Structure formats: structure tokens, C-alpha cells
Amino acid sequence: MNRHGDDESLSSTDINRLQMKILAQLFRMIPTFNHIDDLFQWLAYTLSQQFNVRLTQFWGNQINYLGQRTAQLRTMVRQDTSIPEPLAASEDVAQFAQRIAHEQRIYHPQVVDQQFSQYRATLLRRYGLNFFAACFIYANLLIPPKNRMASDDTMTPLAVTVLLFLPQQPRFDFMPSVVTIMNQAITVAGTRGLLLPLARQLTTPKFASEPEFPSLESLILHRKQDTKLMLSSNPLSNATVITNKSARRLYSAIDGHSNITTLCARAGMPISEAYAALQILLTQQRVEVYTPSGMLVDTNFLLKDS
Amino acid sequence: MGPGTNFYGLLGPNLIPNVLAALLFITTLLISIRAFYLFALARTPRLFVLGLSMGLISLTAADNIVANLIKLTFNTYWFLYIGQIASYFFIWLSLISSSEYYLQRLVRWQILGSVLVLGLLVLAPLLPAFPNDIVRASLSGTRALMSLGVFFCYIAAFTEKETRFSLLMAIAFLLITFGQLLGALKYFVPNPDVLDSPGDIMRIIGLFSLLAAVLEG
Numbered sequence: 001m002n003r004h005g006d007d008e009s010l011s012s013t014d015i016n017r018l019q020m021k022i023l024a025q026l027f028r029m030i031p032t033f034n035h036i037d038d039l040f041q042w043l044a045y046t047l048s049q050q051f052n053v054r055l056t057q058f059w060g061n062q063i064n065y066l067g068q069r070t071a072q073l074r075t076m077v078r079q080d081t082s083i084p085e086p087l088a089a090s091e092d093v094a095q096f097a098q099r100i101a102h103e104q105r106i107y108h109p110q111v112v113d114q115q116f117s118q119y120r121a122t123l124l125r126r127y128g129l130n131f132f133a134a135c136f137i138y139a140n141l142l143i144p145p146k147n148r149m150a151s152d153d154t155m156t157p158l159a160v161t162v163l164l165f166l167p168q169q170p171r172f173d174f175m176p177s178v179v180t181i182m183n184q185a186i187t188v189a190g191t192r193g194l195l196l197p198l199a200r201q202l203t204t205p206k207f208a209s210e211p212e213f214p215s216l217e218s219l220i221l222h223r224k225q226d227t228k229l230m231l232s233s234n235p236l237s238n239a240t241v242i243t244n245k246s247a248r249r250l251y252s253a254i255d256g257h258s259n260i261t262t263l264c265a266r267a268g269m270p271i272s273e274a275y276a277a278l279q280i281l282l283t284q285q286r287v288e289v290y291t292p293s294g295m296l297v298d299t300n301f302l303l304k305d306s
Numbered sequence: 307m308g309p310g311t312n313f314y315g316l317l318g319p320n321l322i323p324n325v326l327a328a329l330l331f332i333t334t335l336l337i338s339i340r341a342f343y344l345f346a347l348a349r350t351p352r353l354f355v356l357g358l359s360m361g362l363i364s365l366t367a368a369d370n371i372v373a374n375l376i377k378l379t380f381n382t383y384w385f386l387y388i389g390q391i392a393s394y395f396f397i398w399l400s401l402i403s404s405s406e407y408y409l410q411r412l413v414r415w416q417i418l419g420s421v422l423v424l425g426l427l428v429l430a431p432l433l434p435a436f437p438n439d440i441v442r443a444s445l446s447g448t449r450a451l452m453s454l455g456v457f458f459c460y461i462a463a464f465t466e467k468e469t470r471f472s473l474l475m476a477i478a479f480l481l482i483t484f485g486q487l488l489g490a491l492k493y494f495v496p497n498p499d500v501l502d503s504p505g506d507i508m509r510i511i512g513l514f515s516l517l518a519a520v521l522e523g
Binding site: 223229230241242 | 337340344347348350351352356400401405407409459460463464466467469471472519520
């Protein structure tokens with residue numbers, strides 16, 4: 001595991017494959033669902049299983065007979081049943097879900113400390129809920145109330161906050177996959193009558209923060225230490241040496257903060273030479289590559305031309 | 307020792323200590339030079355720590371050779387013991403963590419520590435003699451403690467992944483540890499030679515194991 005705790009087992013291809021697999025299963029399962037919450041339950045369980053999401057929550061907005069809008073937990077799946085429900089469905093988690101519904105944005109995977117209080121974050125971390133991601137799905141379809149027998153809650157336009165808690169930081173294309181799955185599920189649910197139609201078209205918020213893959217020049221390099229050097233492997237052998245001169249210059253220039261453009265200027269080499277040097281360093285597993293937002297980059301992408 | 311001179315000579319009662327000091331000097335100097343050369347090519351902080359530590363130990367060994375050959379009027383053993391304590395200590399610290407940030411900070415601290423230790427050599431004429439054998443034994447024993455820490459790191463590495471390098475290094479530091487320990491305990495026995503010579507021999511064998519590790523491991 002790298003220093004950011006990323007799940008290195010899922011590549012971009014794996015995520016695409018999982019997305020297709022889940023959608024295929026969705027189309028097979030949809031005739032068995034009688035209520036939208038059956039679909040939500042299945043989706044939450046599937047996301048939890050396939051993407052190693054430790055806690056999956058779907059929060060809906062419900063309007064009661066007083067006309068008050070409240071966040072309502074429609075579905076929750078705990079991969080680890082020891083996670084206490086009062087923690088998972090606490091007031092501040094509910095408030096955060098409501099805030100996401102208000103902001104109508106996507107929260108890409110980040111550490112829980114960034115959005116929750118220190119106390120809450122500590123509690124979450126205790127159960128391995130180190131990272132979270134969220135998205136807001138809405139459509140001009142009516143969603144029936146959670147309590148199928150309740151008459152006090154009125155049907156409301158679909159507005160669901162998906163809140164995911166993970167033990168490890170997933171890849172940067174994780175949330176776009178989740179959103180795609182959710183959108184497809186909503187479309188199918190509308191077709192199957194699980195959601196009541198309105199006249200207007202199905203819409204979802206634009207991915208205001210959908211990441212485009214950053215340019216090569218903006219990537220940030222970190223040196224990767226050989227943990228076994230001087231312990232299991234002889235540090236004085238020639239294997240320690242970076243034989244390629246350009247790779248050595250680039251490696252020397254790395255400070256863990258500068259992007260490739262800055263490193264090229266510091267090392268006095270053009271970007272093409274830096275790219276070739278980077279491929280050597282990646283092949284020798286001497287560096288890691290991060291986006292400006294701090295997410296680890298799958299280096300297979302950078303090595304695909306070699 | 308010639309009459310009226312301060313020259314002890316290479317042979318005689320100091321033969322084994324001289325062999326030990328010479329072997330320690332050559333071994334650590336070679337390792338230091340190689341480590342610094344590779345550091346220039348690989349920029350790995352651990353190599354710098356190794357190079358500086360071994361360089362400092364080689365300097366203490368050189369000092370020991372000089373002290374064994376001629377009678378010095380001042381006490382350089384403060385530098386010898388504390389220099390080796392610091393060197394083994396920094397090697398031990400460099401094996402604990404592989405974090406780039408941690409190792410970079412360790413390098414800075416080691417440079418500062420080495421400067422201070424070298425100050426002990428420069429100021430040797432001003433430093434007092436050891437007040438008693440307990441102080442001397444404590445310093446000698448402390449370096450054994452540092453070597454023991456390094457030994458445990460290599461044993462842990464060997465249990466995780468059995469390599470010839472980690473085995474030879476573990477053997478080396480185990481022998482060096484016991485050799486230094488015997489060298490510390492000699493001050494508490496009526497006949498110090500009973501412990502001194504075996505201790506030195508153990509350290510010599512340990513140095514051979516160290517050489518084998520870096521050459522063949």
C-alpha cells in the first residue's frame with residue numbers, strides 16, 4: 001500500500017469492468033424490485049461489495065405533512081456490522097447529506113477530517129471509515145416515501161445523496177463510475193414504474209468537478225524509497241544506482257512538491273527528455289506520480305507507450 | 307616501547323587491538339567511500355547516513371590506531387566512544403523507517419551530530435580524562451546497545467525475507483555487540499585481558515562478516 005493508502009488493486013480497467021458488471025446485474029435484477037427502496041438496497045449492497053465501500057448510505061429528501069424538508073436515511077449498508085448505527089446515521093452525517101443536496105455537487109474521495117469535526121472523524125476512523133465520497137442524484141421523477149404505509153409523507157421529486165465511506169482512497173475515476181451507475185439505475189427505475197414520471201426530462205447536475213486527467217506537465221513526482229534497501233538488499237551493490245543520466249538528473253530534482261514543468265526547468269531538460277526519464281524511473285519503481293490534488297496516478301497510463 | 311620514547315609499536319600486547327583497529331579503519335573507510343559514491347548516483351538518504359556513519363567510525367578507528375601506537379597526552383577516547391555511539395545510532399535510526407521525509411530529516415540531524423562529535427576530536431586537548439572506569443565502561447556499553455539495535459533490525463529483516471545479506475549483517479552486528487560488551491565488562495574484572503582479547507576477536511570476526519555482506523550479499 002502506498003503512503004496515501006490507495007487501493008492499488010483496482011485499475012481504471014477494473015473500475016470500468018465493475019461498472020459494466022453492475023449495470024448488467026441491474027438489468028437482470030430490476031424485475032424483482034417492487035419498490036424503489038428495494039433497488040436502493042440492492043445498489044448499496046452491490047456498491048459495498050464491488051468497490052469495497054465499508055459504509056454506503058442513500059439519503060433522501062422527504063417533505064412531511066407540515067411541508068418541512070428533512071434528510072431521511074433511505075438505505076444503509078454496513079460492510080462491517082460492528083459499525084454502530086448511531087455513528088453511521090448521526091446528526092452531523094445527516095446534516096452533511098442535507099448540505100450535499102443543497103450544494104448539488106460531487107465530493108470526490110477525501111479524508112473524513114476534511115468535512116467532519118475532529119471528534120466525528122476520530123470516531124469514523126476507529127471503524128476504518130477513513131475516506132468518504134458523495135454525490136447528489138436528482139431527477140424530475142417522483143419518489144414514493146420510504147414508509148410504504150405512511151400517508152403523512154408526500155411524494156417528492158427524486159433527490160438522493162449517495163454517501164460512501166471507504167477504508168482506503170479509491171482511484172480518481174471511482175465517483176464518476178458511481179454516478180454513472182446511479183443515473184442508469186434511476187433511468188431504469190423510471191422505466192419500470194418504481195419512480196413516478198413527470199413531464200420534464202431526466203436531468204442530473206453537470207460534473208462541475210469531474211476530473212479531467214491532468215496534463216503530464218502538472219503531475220507531481222515523489223521519490224519512492226526502497227523499503228528493503230540496507231535491510232534485505234545490499235545498498236552498496238550496483239542495483240542501487242540510477243544508471244541513466246537523465247533519469248538521475250530528474251530524480252535529483254524531485255522535492256515532492258514541484259510538478260514536471262518545474263522539475264524540467266530545475267534539471268535543465270526538455271519535457272520530452274523528462275518524459276523518457278520518468279518512464280525509466282517508473283519502470284525501476286523509484287518514483288510515484290500524483291495529481292495536483294494529491295491523488296496517486298496509475299502509472300500504467302504513463303508507461304503504455306513503452 | 308622504546309626507552310625514552312612514546313612509541314608503543316605495532317606488536318606486543320597491543321597486537322590484537324591494533325589488528326582490530328586497522329581492520330575497522332579499512333572496512334569502514336571502504337564502505338563509507340562506496341556509500342558516498344553511490345549516494346551521488348542514487349540520491350538515497352540511507353546511503354548518505356551509511357556513508358557518514360562509516361566515515362565517522364573509520365575516523366575513530368584511525369584515532370584508536372594512533373592512540374595504540376603512540377602515547378597521547380590528551381584523551382581522544384571521548385571522541386572514539388561517542389563517535390561510534392552516534393554512528394551506530396544513526397544507522398539504527400535509518401533502518402527503522404523508509405519514509406522519504408523521515409530520512410531527509412535524519413540526514414540533517416546526523417550532519418549536525420557529526421559536527422558536534424568532530425568537535426570532541428578538535429577539543430580533545432581540552433577534555434578531561436575519564437573520572438573513573440564506570441564512565442568509560444558506560445560509554446563502551448552504550449555503543450554495544452546501539453549495535454544491538456542494528457542487530458535486531460537485521461534479524462527482523464531476515465525473518466521477513468531470508469537473504470544472505472541480512473543474515474551476514476545480523477551475524478556481524480551480533481558479534482560486534484558482544485565484542486563491545488566484553489570490552490565494557492573488562493573494567494569490572496581483576497584481569498581485563500580475559501575479556502578484552504576475546505571481545506576484540508569477536509569484533510574482528512564481526513567485521514569480516516560485515517565485509518562479506520557488502521561484497522557478496
